Amino acid sequence: MAKELVFGHQNPDTDAISAAIEYSYLQNQLGYDTEAVALGEPNKETEFVLNYFHQEMPRVVHNVHDEVDAVMLVDHNEKQQSAPDIDQVTVTHVVDHHRIANFQTSAPLYYRAEPVGCVSTVVWKLYHEHQIEIPKKIAGLMVSAIISDTLLLKSPTTTDTDRQAVVEAAQIAGIDYEAYGLEMLKAGADISDQTAAELIDADAKSFEMGGNQFRIAQINVVDLSAALKRQAEFETAMAQSCQANSYNLFLLAITNVLDSDTTVLVSGPEALTAKVEVAFGKKLDQGQLSLPGVVSRKKQIVPPLQAQF
Known part of the structure; x- marks a missing residue:
């Protein structure tokens, strides 16, 4: 055999x-x-x-x-x-x-x-x-x-x-x-010694939705506030990844494993970003989308996006 x-x-x-x-x-x-x-x-x-x-x-x-x-x-x-x-x-x-x-x-x-x-x-x-x-x-x-x-x-x-x-x-x-x-x-939640580019690629998956190429990454942390202090780094890395790989939209879900909440950062054109807001029924606040109780990319993040796009 x-x-x-x-x-x-x-x-x-x-x-x-x-x-x-x-x-x-x-x-x-x-x-x-x-x-x-x-x-x-x-x-x-x-x-x-x-x-x-x-x-x-x-x-x-x-x-x-x-x-x-x-x-x-x-x-x-x-x-x-x-x-x-x-x-x-x-x-x-x-x-x-x-x-x-x-x-x-x-x-x-x-x-x-x-x-x-x-x-x-x-x-x-x-x-x-x-x-x-x-x-x-x-x-x-x-x-x-x-x-x-x-x-x-x-x-x-x-x-x-x-x-x-x-x-x-x-x-x-x-x-x-x-x-x-x-x-x-x-x-697995210690991200202090990793670059933003490494982190957004460590647990990321690609999806096609409505003719758009989506990249959705997830990072698990125990200190959400510390992770969000690196927002500018993440946004730069996401934008660079979109340009290099022809992604239309990049979402980064930062999940606090201790309280089961997620904050999403979004990189992409305004028209697509607006549809992400509609998908989750929330407005971006300082580039952040707060999703209490959300921990699953497969069941809680991807399905609303699929329905919207």
Whole structure:
């Protein structure tokens, strides 16, 4: 059986990297020959997770067709979020928890997507369905990914299945998921030593809405006021990214992980910015859009924009 690569989206977060490792291990137990790789370097939070569980970081690849003919995708399906040469390989498996968009294949494939808070929750279910024992290290990655994607189970994307998965996986990993989760989130929320350009690219995804190319980035912090003191830096970096990549609009969501509130900064032409205000029913105040209770890009930020545009 020919080797396949397993990977998550570009600018990978904890879920994308963890799920690739989890799913690759599962598929290897089922008889496939796979290797988990990543489409980018790990962020601070993911580095904390990998170090905590003594898990080696998957190697970073930029293209895949020069290595393999087939791949498996986790935590994404949209072409613009995947490997740049994804059209030159066969996608045999997808495990996801996002909308399906800009995705098509020339051959049948295995596709599993569920509306849960984290794709690692879906992978957790697959281990049970195939009756594959979850190793302690893999369980730790699952807990970490779910906590990351749901902000310690506080996000509106959180389901009872996510909660069940965290409790069981934490028992296998031998950790107190609440204490560990807070430590993990704080580790990823220190942005003091990163440039604005690095921060707006660390967890960013591209979307096409109404013929416009959107870039939506999210930063998790524990001190929102300190982050907003860098607003001018962020706005400059966003404008430069729009010019370099032909984005029509760039939104940066700065989320306080301790109180579950988000402030959005917007870079783009006035006509599009005005529609963003309409989408959220709020006016920009000094370039900021305050969104109390908003933590999820997937469920609370993207849908209103899609409806408006």
